[in-house]
Amino acid sequence: VPCSLDSLPALHQAVAAVGGRWHLSSGGDVAFVALPQPEPVVTFSSRLEAAGLTALLLRGDGPLFLGRRTAAPIDRAVKAALDPVNRFPPLSD
Numbered sequence: 001v002p003c004s005l006d007s008l009p010a011l012h013q014a015v016a017a018v019g020g021r022w023h024l025s026s027g028g029d030v031a032f033v034a035l036p037q038p039e040p041v042v043t044f045s046s047r048l049e050a051a052g053l054t055a056l057l058l059r060g061d062g063p064l065f066l067g068r069r070t071a072a073p074i075d076r077a078v079k080a081a082l083d084p085v086n087r088f089p090p091l092s093d
Contacts, residue, residue: 049068
């Protein structure tokens with residue numbers, strides 16, 4: 001989860017709500033979150049979205065992106081370049 005000091009209380013609440021653990025990397029402003037089981041991924045994602053945070057699922061079952069996800073201009077440019085007739089699903093899937 002990319003984070004700033006302002007987002008830490010919301011992140012702490014989201015992690016605590018699903019019984020997870022987290023480690024904050026102060027050098028990279030990134031939090032590493034471990035969930036106790038796969039079921040809380042949906043709950044965790046909805047709590048992140050409500051807090052305006054985004055996460056990337058590195059291991060386990062669930063969607064690749066959790067929380068709030070907005071398409072960056074580079075995503076649209078890559079999609080347009082590689083799939084000009086829109087035959088394939090969006091890059092966010």
